[in-house]
Every structure is written in structure tokens, then in C-alpha cells.
Amino acid sequence: DRFGQIDPTVLIAVDGYRYNGREYDLSQTLTDVVGSLDGLEAVVLVEQVGSIPDLGEVPVVSWDDVAGGPPADPEYARVDFDHPLFIMYSSGTTGPPKSIVHGVGGTLLKHLCEHQLHSDVRPADTVFWFTTCGWMMWNWLVSALASEAAVVLYDGSPSQPDLGALWRLADRAAITHFGTSPKFLAANENAGLQPSAVADLGGIRWMGSTGAPLNPEQFDWVYQDVSDDVQLASISGGTDIIGCFALGVPTLPVRRGELQGRGLGMAVAAYDDAGHPVVAEKGELVCTMPFPSMPVAFWNDPDGSRYRAAYFDDFPGVWTHGDFIEIRPEGGVIIYGRSDTTLNPGGVRIGTAEIYRAIEGMAEIDDAVVVGRTVDGDVEVVLCVVLAGDAALDDELVGAINHRIRTRTSPRHVPRWVFAVDGVPYTISGKKVEKAVSRIIAGEPVSNRDALANPEALDQYADLAF
Secondary structure (H helix, E strand, O other), X not given: OOHHHHOOOEEEEEOEEEEOOEEEEOHHHHHHHHHOOOOOOEEEXXXXXXXXXXXXXOOEEEHHHHHOXXXXXXXXXXXXXXXXXXXXXXXXXXXXXXXEEEEHHXXXXXXXXXXXXXXXXXXXXXXXXXXXXXXXXHHHHHHHHHHOOEEEOOOOOOOOOOOOHHHHHHHHOOOOEEEEOHHHHHHHHHOOOOHHHHOOOOOOOEEEEOOOOOOHHHHHHHHXXXXXXXXXXXXEEEOOOOEEEEEOOOOOOOXXXXXXXXXXXXXXXXXXXXXXXXXXXXXXXXXXXXXXXXXXEEOOOOOOHHHHHHHOOOEOOEEEEEEEEEEOOOOOEEEEEEHHHOEOHHHOOEOHHHHHHHHOOOOOEEEEEXXXXXXXXXXXXXXXXXXXXXXXXXXXXXXXXXXXXXXXXXXXXXOOEEEEOOOOOEEOOOOEOHHHHHHHHOXXXXXXXXXXXXXXXXXXXXXXXX
């Protein structure tokens, strides 16, 4: 679905990897991928587990042979500002992924601005983000080299041998900028881990979090158990812009549950349904002016029709991103989730993140996904929870869940249905796949299960008893 769109001539691949103490052989996967790419001329193989696949007539070159030997001075070539740099892919969980072409100049300007001005990255700093190279945060991380900062890469599970691994890495590598996700922070909190007790974290000046909204209680936990002297920046943007719409601002206060401000050079607004900007109200995230890191193009979209349909159909001439947000009077931003998964019971728009925030920290719940189910022209809120330990979803727990949601949000937020499930589906980059769950519940097919990190988690949702 991805490489087939761009018809590459050279593929750099690994033969396998190790994660959580297990070894995964990718030789068959690599054989299948190579067999589907007619224009492939060579494979550069990074040997990790010693499994050399038979790729038929396609030559295989060792990475050591390509990159070995003494380092050579780079040869620089001047290119146009919008010269293609990366092809990034959307998640593709409900259809073929978009092949998004980003340019050299826009990417560099965007990342320099976000690093130096929004995150206070300085020469000799050390920047880390726990990410795979399949997520745009890897591209964002690598660009820190342009600010003369060192970059720390981490390959493997963040919980091996235990959840203190990344915190000890921060101490050992003198990391000044530590990037993570709400899911990782929640795992630490639920395990009762106090990171400041397992490592010296005094060198961390900035902590970033993305992949999902950071709830207010997680702000409290970071300042209590990680460091009380750190800029905590919940950030939000996307692969489509290879950067952020809203993020941290070193000169402003940190307010729990909020992103500190909108990005420099980003004319971000919240629009109501009529296309009017609103403040202190929920609305659609839009950008009303061009910005440097807009995609150069979509691959195989010669007339730009797919590009325009992706971002400019809702409000002509205005970029619509698909997030449901609120801009606070003080300038902060609250992210309520994707607008295409926004719930609408009784005509009241509810962001899924509002419900996640309400139940965050309940000892009986390890994870959850919330979606809407259309019945007789209205929407019923469906909450599916992964239970912790020996917890049981009995009437008492359902009552506790509903009470917590009602008191922390409103009666409209209380789910019509609560189910126990074994797992929540995630994309490979660690984002909950609410839309795919919604389609399964509605009896519709999910066209691209391979885009999920755990596609097997979807099957159980078809059997929920309404």
C-alpha cells in the first residue's frame, strides 16, 4: 500500500529485529515486499538477526559494504526550496495511505523554528524522542542536528528490562530534551514508578509528549514524580505538515491539560460549523494562511485534486486538519481528538479525549477506546475498556465509570454501552484507531488492517452484544 505507490528502485531493509526479549524474523515479509515491487533494482540489507532472505534476481548488498570504510566528507548540492526530501505516509487505517511529499526548505524551516524557538534547543544540547522511523517524530528528531544538538536514538522496547530503562538512558546520555507519549507516561504512573527515584533527571530542561492529548492529571504526575523544573510541552500536529500546529512556548506558563500556544507562522483557528473563528468554544482546527511545511504534493497526483480534496474541501482556501480543538482566551490550546471521530449524542459535540481524560487513573482500567454508534438518527456513546489485573466489569464498576465521567464532564458524556475487551487497536506509530473500531461496530469492513500494529485486536469488536 505504501511502497507500491512510489515504485522505488532501491530498498533499505532489516532482516529482523528484537523486541521485548523476542527475536522477529522478517525474511518472509521482505521476500513478499520485494516480490510486489516490479521496479526494484537492489536491496541494501541491514543484518540484525542473521537471516539472509533469498530475493531471487534482485541483488542484495550489505549495509556494511555500503556504509563501511572511513567517513567521507559530504558533497553538498544546492537545490530548490521545495525540492523533495521525504515521502511520508498517512496511517491508512481506513483506506490507502496518502503519499505525502515534503520539501527540503519547508521541513528545515519548520523544524528549526520548533526546536530553537518553541523548545529552546541549543548547540551542545542532547535531544531524544522515543520513536520508530515509521513516525514523523523520527524526522523531527533527526532535524535537531541542524541546531548543532546531539541526537539519541533508541531501538527496542521502552519497558525492557523495566520501565526505568528510558529514564536511566536520560541520565546516562545527559539528555536535555526528552520526548515521549501519554501512553508511556500512563504506564509509568500505573506501575507506581517514580522516575526521579531511579535516575538523576536534573539535566532534562524540556519534556515533550504527543501521539494523543496529555490529560491534566499527567501534568501533575510529571511535575511531582519526574521533575518540578521542566518545561512540559504537549504538542500536536501531524504527518501532513511534518510538524506542529500547537506546542510549547518557553516564555509562557504551563497550564495543566493545555498546549501552551499555537506555532509561530501558523495561522491556526478553531472554526464553528458556519466557518466562523471561535475562542473558548470547541471547533474544527483550521489554518487560514499558507505555511512553509505544507506538502509539496501528493505522489501520483499530477493535477493536485487529491491534495485539494484532503485539506481544502470543507472551507475553500482554508486548511482543515481534522482535529477538534478549543483555543483558550489566554492563548493555550486544548485538543479533544479527531473531528472525524467526534461523538454527537443528542446534537452535542464531544471529543473522545474528554472521556479518556475522565477515566484516566482508574486502577481497574488499563486502556480504553470510545466510539459512536448511530441508532435511529442519534449517536450512542460506546466505551470499551481493557481491564487491569483481576478487575471485573460488573454493575459496580460500570456505575463507578459512569459516575466519574458524569462528574468530570457532563451527563451527555456518559456512555450508553460499556464493554470489556482484550485490547485496543493502535497504528504502528502508537495512535488509537477509533475510526476502525467504529466501522467494525457498524458492520463495515476495515480495508487496511496491515496498517495496524495489532490488527487481531479488531476482531472482538464485531461480536459486541448491543
